[in-house]
Amino acid sequence: SQQGEEDPQALSIQEGENATMNCSYKTSINNLQWYRQNSGRGLVHLILIRSNEREKHSGRLRVTLDTSKKSSSLLITASRAADTASYFCATDQIETSGSRLTFGEGTQLTVNP
Amino acid sequence: DTGVSQDPRHKITKRGQNVTFRCDPISEHNRLYWYRQTLGQGPEFLTYFQNEAQLEKSRLLSDRFSAERPKGSFSTLEIQRTEQGDSAMYLCASNLALRNEQFFGPGTRLTVL
Numbered sequence: 428s429q430q431g432e433e434d435p436q437a438l439s440i441q442e443g444e445n446a447t448m449n450c451s452y453k454t455s456i457n458n459l460q461w462y463r464q465n466s467g468r469g470l471v472h473l474i475l476i477r478s479n480e481r482e483k484h485s486g487r488l489r490v491t492l493d494t495s496k497k498s499s500s501l502l503i504t505a506s507r508a509a510d511t512a513s514y515f516c517a518t519d520q521i522e523t524s525g526s527r528l529t530f531g532e533g534t535q536l537t538v539n540p
Numbered sequence: 541d542t543g544v545s546q547d548p549r550h551k552i553t554k555r556g557q558n559v560t561f562r563c564d565p566i567s568e569h570n571r572l573y574w575y576r577q578t579l580g581q582g583p584e585f586l587t588y589f590q591n592e593a594q595l596e597k598s599r600l601l602s603d604r605f606s607a608e609r610p611k612g613s614f615s616t617l618e619i620q621r622t623e624q625g626d627s628a629m630y631l632c633a634s635n636l637a638l639r640n641e642q643f644f645g646p647g648t649r650l651t652v653l
Contacts, residue, residue: 515582528642
């Protein structure tokens, strides 16, 4: 069963705007990862944040992690039409360490040109 | 292209038939994962291998499902006596043990009529 919940389920913005997606989870984690999936395709890893980190940046991506609230956010700055995709958070849980990722249900991002 | 390939990309079958999917991971990766993804949902873990050993199976993996990785390289996932509820995208991923990022293939979309 899915552990994560993502908010919002769908997000539509204009090119150049920032997009923020949130993820909540339920159990203790080693790390949290964000993946992107274009329609009908496989997933592509975007960024990983470890449980002892609070914020991480990669290009136009900024990820925050609050382990006390069991939540994370992904910010995409200066969005482009090519950022249109589904975005999933995935947790590497301590109890299943190394054996699997547990994915949220995803946020469908549409960036309008 | 992540370097993980899956074959076939699409499979349409009739209920009750058997199907087999193949995954070729990145060559140096010793871990290989299978996930299932239904429309609008995040991927759900099915099973994973370290080298040729199948180390964990999800409760989702009923007796009709079997996976192998005979030489620790490519893997096959077989579904016997397919049911309409098996219709989904089957995703394969690989990585090196102790490395958290997973590299996903493009998936095999199964439609059971």
